[in-house]
Amino acid sequence: MSWASVDLKGKWYYVLYPRPVVVVSARYGDSESALAASWCMPVSLNPPLVAVSIAPTRYTYNLIINSGEFAINILDYKYYREVSYLGTVSGRSVSNKIEKAGLTRVQAKKIKAPVIGEATAVLECKLHSKLAAGDHVIIVGEVVEVYARKPLQNIPDIKSYKPLLQVAGLTYTTCKDETVKA
Numbered sequence: 210m211s212w213a214s215v216d217l218k219g220k221w222y223y224v225l226y227p228r229p230v231v232v233v234s235a236r237y238g239d240s241e242s243a244l245a246a247s248w249c250m251p252v253s254l255n256p257p258l259v260a261v262s263i264a265p266t267r268y269t270y271n272l273i274i275n276s277g278e279f280a281i282n283i284l285d286y287k288y289y290r291e292v293s294y295l296g297t298v299s300g301r302s303v304s305n306k307i308e309k310a311g312l313t314r315v316q317a318k319k320i321k322a323p324v325i326g327e328a329t330a331v332l333e334c335k336l337h338s339k340l341a342a343g344d345h346v347i348i349v350g351e352v353v354e355v356y357a358r359k360p361l362q363n364i365p366d367i368k369s370y371k372p373l374l375q376v377a378g379l380t381y382t383t384c385k386d387e388t389v390k391a
């Protein structure tokens with residue numbers, strides 16, 4: 210089968226999908242917000258660093274830069290509606306965005322940011338560095354605390370864990386257990 214060219218002015222990045230979706234939460238003073246982010250990846254083992262690419266137009270971006278802290282929350286597939294709310298409504302225009310999404314706001318352990326009570330896992334981060342990348346900024350966080358519920362306590366237990374994966378826009382999928390070991 211032959212390749213077809215993909216338009217670089219369009220959604221070329223969908224060749225890198227489906228992607229896990231995380232929720233990035235932050236607080237600065239009395240302001241807080243949380244957004245959906247699928248452009249997220251671990252980038253260093255020692256020190257433990259994670260990167261998320263966030264557009265500087267996002268309200269959460271300003272909270273991260275001003276506070277120097279943020280949390281990455283991993284939510285199950287069943288929360289796709291709640292995550293879509295966080296990914297389409299700005300904390301600039303609503304207060305208590307996490308509760309308005311239908312999720313529970315819980316205080317983080319080592320940082321001032323809120324975390325999501327329903328999360329399967331949480332990574333609490335201190336801002337390590339940032340790198341301008343076109344219309345986004347790569348935010349690198351040093352992970353200072355991680356906690357997880359059962360399916361993510363060791364290697365992911367695909368039999369009981371249904372990760373939230375973005376196919377495109379607000380269309381999502383999850384994993385079916387097709388595990389193989391090389």
Ligand SMILES: Cc1cc2nc3c(=O)[nH]c(=O)nc-3n(C[C@H](O)[C@H](O)[C@H](O)COP(=O)(O)O)c2cc1C
Nearest residue numbers: 244245246247248263264268269296297298299300
């Ligand atoms: C599934 C999904 C994934 C998203 N991924 C990203 C992302 O990786 N980076 C980003 O800057 N925005 C991403 N967005 C958009 C933000 O989540 C969205 O603009 C959000 O409303 C910003 O909220 P805030 O203004 O309260 O920070 C995504 C949206 C959705 C629905």
